[in-house]
Amino acid sequence: MFKKGIVKLLLGSILTAGSLQLxxxxxxxxxxxxxxxxxxxxxxxxxxxxxxxxxxxxxxxxxxxxxxxxxxxxxxxxxxxxxxxxxxxxxxxxxxxxxxxxxxxxxxxxxxxxxxxxxxxxxxxxxxxxxxxxxxxxxxxxxxxxxxxxxxxxxxxxxxxxxxxxxxxxxxxxxxxxxxxxxxxxxxxxxxxxxxxxxxxxxxxxxxxxxxxxxxxxxxxxxxxxxxxxxxxxxxxxxxxxxxxxxxxxxxxxxxxxxxxxxxxxxxxxxxxxxxxxxxxxxxxxxxxxxxxxxxxxxxxxxxxxxxxxxxxxxxxxxxxxxxxxxxxxxxxxxxxxxxxxxxxxxxxxxxxxxxxxVGVGKVLAPSVVTSLVGTKEDLAMQVYPNPTQGLINLNGMHTWVLSDLQGQILLEGQSETIDLSGNKAGIYFLKLDHKVVKIQKQ
Structure with a gap:
């Protein structure tokens, strides 16, 4: 559930329903x-x-x-x-x-x-x-x-x-x-x-x-x-x-x-x-x-x-x-x-x-984007900083968290107020905080 849902949940908030109503x-x-x-x-x-x-x-x-x-x-x-x-x-x-x-x-x-x-x-x-x-x-x-x-x-x-x-x-x-x-x-x-x-x-x-x-x-x-x-x-x-x-x-x-x-x-x-x-x-x-x-x-x-x-x-x-x-x-x-x-x-x-x-564009629908983590939404007011980051991420309080890569593979998990990504390579990651999702860019 988590590996697929974490990405789909994030996308559900990025793509509005209207963008797929073709x-x-x-x-x-x-x-x-x-x-x-x-x-x-x-x-x-x-x-x-x-x-x-x-x-x-x-x-x-x-x-x-x-x-x-x-x-x-x-x-x-x-x-x-x-x-x-x-x-x-x-x-x-x-x-x-x-x-x-x-x-x-x-x-x-x-x-x-x-x-x-x-x-x-x-x-x-x-x-x-x-x-x-x-x-x-x-x-x-x-x-x-x-x-x-x-x-x-x-x-x-x-x-x-x-x-x-x-x-x-x-x-x-x-x-x-x-x-x-x-x-x-x-x-x-x-x-x-x-x-x-x-x-x-x-x-x-x-x-x-x-x-x-x-x-x-x-x-x-x-x-x-x-x-x-x-x-x-x-x-x-x-x-x-x-x-x-x-x-x-x-x-x-x-x-x-x-x-x-x-x-x-x-x-x-x-x-x-x-x-x-x-x-x-x-x-x-x-x-x-x-x-x-x-x-x-x-x-x-x-x-x-x-x-x-x-x-x-x-x-x-x-x-x-x-x-x-x-x-x-x-x-x-x-x-x-x-x-x-x-x-x-x-x-x-x-x-x-x-x-x-x-022929051409606008004739086929993009893949469906659905939320598979029932009852959860991205909290747009939630702050993690700096983002992009070169290493340390501040979570603005104590959180239970899980870090995954683009393929949904879990890399790190824990409970803390900060996360240190200095040992991770540059790229895009997904951070699940409690029941919410944030996209992180590591420089």
């Missing part, structure tokens, strides 16, 4: 597609539910491998890089969660869920030394970068797997206004040995290069990625660009990309496209025939598109479309996804309306 139209409790395979993706389930108020707290909660569910109820602004550890859930509250000019790095980590958050790198300061990096950080200006090339780890451990990114919004600047193609990098990239990833119900818009799966022709890992019910709008290219690996795309809606290049199947890639809707897209699907990219198409719609694969022509909905050049064609693929998502797959004619209705 009408949820889509309540997926788990991913479909590749992130559901090989044990599934559960994120921070089983760990405490926490609400950071500073970036330092956010990074503290996000670090390590213990499960934690992190609710984001505000804007965090950089420039900065958030290093996300294994067994974590990042979940935006309502429409308030905003990661602004902060690149999220998933480097050789596993079992991660990111939902209902808005991301942008718009205006982030960058170096201009040939390959743009966030100023002060050796990190590409990606909104989310999934990687697996940490050379400090043994090669066998250089993997990232089981990642679900759902109901988020990604954007930078209108490419017709920001004409520098390289000002930013990707909105959501996956490089190296990345496995069992599902990307669903996200809104990608106003950017040059959306998603890169595989950083170069030597990045020959067998990536496994599912993309479903995403919306791409006013994007220049990479929707996505894939090298090697396997990609299943269904029920995605790509629109208003008049100068845009859609899915680009490059070296030794295999894509399976079913029931996707392309509208007003310059080049919705193409490859590089000399590199052996492959794709299989089933029940897709191409409306008012300009350049299309030969197998899609003639097309009554794109009567003026011209064929791709021979070099931009691709081979036929025999790849079929090893799972079924029939229960969430819409007829292709319904894709625009369904995706527009349910």
């Amino acid at each position: 009408s949820a139209q889509v309540q997926d409790s788990e991913p479909c597609g590749y992130a559901s395979l090989e044990g599934g993706t559960t994120g921070g389930v089983g760990g405490p539910v926490v609400v950071p108020t500073t970036f330092a707290e956010l990074q503290q909660y996000a670090s390590g491998t213990n499960p934690v569910i992190i609710l984001i109820d505000r804007e965090f602004k950089g420039p900065n890089v958030l290093k996300l550890g294994s067994n974590k859930t990042l979940f935006g509250v309502g429409t308030k969660g905003f990661i602004n000019q902060i690149g999220v790095s998933i480097q050789c980590q596993h079992n991660i869920i990111i939902r209902n958050l808005k991301f942008t790198m718009k205006g982030v300061p960058i170096t201009n030394d040939g390959e743009n990096k966030i100023s002060g950080f050796n990190f590409d200006p990606d909104c989310i970068a999934i990687q697996a090339d940490d050379e400090t780890l043994p090669e066998a451990q250089r993997k990232s797997s089981h990642i679900w990114i759902d109901h988020c919004e990604f954007y930078n600047e209108d490419p017709t206004v920001m004409t520098d193609y390289d000002r930013y990098d990707g909105l959501l990239d996956a490089k190296n040995d990345c496995q069992y990833i599902t990307i669903s119900w996200n809104y990608f818009h106003d950017h040059h290069k959306a998603c890169l799966f595989g950083k170069g022709n030597s990045d020959d890992y067998d990536r496994k990625i599912t993309m479903h019910h995403n919306k791409f709008e006013n994007i220049g290219s990479r929707m996505p660009l894939m090298r090697f690996g396997k990609l299943h795309m269904f029920n995605n809606y790509t629109t208003r990309c008049l100068e845009g290049n859609g899915l680009n199947v490059r070296i030794n890639s295999n894509a399976y496209l079913e029931k996707n809707y392309y509208e007003n897209v310059k080049k919705p699907l193409f490859g590089k025939l000399s590199e052996g990219g492959r794709a299989s198409l089933k029940d897709n719609i191409f409306k008012n598109c300009d350049r299309m694969p030969a197998i899609t022509l003639p097309n009554a909905l794109s009567p003026n479309a011209s064929p791709l050049s021979n070099t931009e064609e691709f081979e036929s693929s025999s790849y079929i996804p090893p799972y079924q998502c029939a229960s969430i797959t819409y007829p292709v004619l319904e894709v625009p309306s369904k995706v527009n209705q349910y």
Whole structure:
């Protein structure tokens, strides 16, 4: 009771009931597609539910491998890089969660869920030394970068797997206004040995290069990625660009990309496209025939598109479309996804309306926050000082107390007027005084 209740009690006083009263139209409790395979993706389930108020707290909660569910109820602004550890859930509250000019790095980590958050790198300061990096950080200006090339780890451990990114919004600047193609990098990239990833119900818009799966022709890992019910709008290219690996795309809606290049199947890639809707897209699907990219198409719609694969022509909905050049064609693929998502797959004619209705932030509820310590409340008038502290805490009187860490593990307990934390490492702790809870920051 205590280990779960101490954190939930604190959160019950931080989050008002109104902050969670958003009408949820889509309540997926788990991913479909590749992130559901090989044990599934559960994120921070089983760990405490926490609400950071500073970036330092956010990074503290996000670090390590213990499960934690992190609710984001505000804007965090950089420039900065958030290093996300294994067994974590990042979940935006309502429409308030905003990661602004902060690149999220998933480097050789596993079992991660990111939902209902808005991301942008718009205006982030960058170096201009040939390959743009966030100023002060050796990190590409990606909104989310999934990687697996940490050379400090043994090669066998250089993997990232089981990642679900759902109901988020990604954007930078209108490419017709920001004409520098390289000002930013990707909105959501996956490089190296990345496995069992599902990307669903996200809104990608106003950017040059959306998603890169595989950083170069030597990045020959067998990536496994599912993309479903995403919306791409006013994007220049990479929707996505894939090298090697396997990609299943269904029920995605790509629109208003008049100068845009859609899915680009490059070296030794295999894509399976079913029931996707392309509208007003310059080049919705193409490859590089000399590199052996492959794709299989089933029940897709191409409306008012300009350049299309030969197998899609003639097309009554794109009567003026011209064929791709021979070099931009691709081979036929025999790849079929090893799972079924029939229960969430819409007829292709319904894709625009369904995706527009349910895509992006504000459509799913944050995890419920309830008080499990019956009959107790946080005493906002209760004083513990100094807080933050470098060691000694004054309790303003004699109290029975218990100190726990972020995972609810009891570290110290006693009865006194002061507590000495000088032997504890810097970070966030929860202090239960009698039947009330206080959050303590140790510097």
